Amino acid sequence: MNQEHNAATFFNSFAETFDTIYDQKRNPFMRWIDGKFRSDMFLRYALTFEKLEPMAGRTVLDVGCGSGPYIVEAFRRGAERVTGLDPAPNMLTLVRQRLAQAGVAENRCTLMEGLFPGTSVEPHDYAIVMGVMDYVEDASSFLKALRPVVRRLAVLSFPSTHWFRTPFRKVRYDLRNCPVYFYDDARIQTLCKGAGFSEVRIQKIPGAGMDYHVSLRP
Numbered sequence: 001m002n003q004e005h006n007a008a009t010f011f012n013s014f015a016e017t018f019d020t021i022y023d024q025k026r027n028p029f030m031r032w033i034d035g036k037f038r039s040d041m042f043l044r045y046a047l048t049f050e051k052l053e054p055m056a057g058r059t060v061l062d063v064g065c066g067s068g069p070y071i072v073e074a075f076r077r078g079a080e081r082v083t084g085l086d087p088a089p090n091m092l093t094l095v096r097q098r099l100a101q102a103g104v105a106e107n108r109c110t111l112m113e114g115l116f117p118g119t120s121v122e123p124h125d126y127a128i129v130m131g132v133m134d135y136v137e138d139a140s141s142f143l144k145a146l147r148p149v150v151r152r153l154a155v156l157s158f159p160s161t162h163w164f165r166t167p168f169r170k171v172r173y174d175l176r177n178c179p180v181y182f183y184d185d186a187r188i189q190t191l192c193k194g195a196g197f198s199e200v201r202i203q204k205i206p207g208a209g210m211d212y213h214v215s216l217r218p
């Protein structure tokens, strides 16, 4: 079994818990932890929609869509059609619930269970890849497969190395049999240019500072 399958198995069992981070459904202590150490998740969400303008009438591919917070927001901002891809079926169940709650017509959203690369997807105007590169063993192949399916802009997060947090995160995920990978600015540039993207913009998210937010033009 390759490492991506391990990540898929882990996220399938962790789906409900992961989803509570977004909806602030956790107990006060965990909410404090999330506010302090997971602020990146909220900042990258805001930055993503700042970059993906205009959204009205666009098609969006969300790779590693998880429980679907980006899918629902893309529709709220006027996306015409969204494809969500994730290997964890429990995550996709949560997406269906979110879409129903938001009143989005089912035929506007295609949900695909599978890994990227490895699942055939059509080109979309925008691609969102948030919180996924952390679990991708072969980032170069991933990015090379991504470029032809993006027409206008792709936004991705890449985790950076942090002297204090990285070793803890690595041990925590290794114990869950879900290896994590880390990047620096130069490596992101090399990987993205090597995949044929014409423009690579890298922004370090402030605060907890663990993520790079990257915009790529094909």
Ligand SMILES: C[S@@+](CC[C@H](N)C(=O)[O-])C[C@H]1O[C@@H](n2cnc3c(N)ncnc32)[C@H](O)[C@@H]1O
Pocket (backbone or CB within 6 Å): 004, 007, 008, 011, 012, 063, 064, 065, 066, 067, 068, 069, 085, 086, 087, 088, 091, 114, 115, 116, 117, 129, 130, 131, 132, 135, 136
């Ligand atoms: C940390 S969650 C992020 C979910 C969502 N993008 C978000 O930001 O809320 C990572 C998700 O990526 C999925 N994933 C991991 N490796 C993947 C791959 N190679 N292709 C597609 N999805 C993947 C996992 O199943 C999981 O749902």
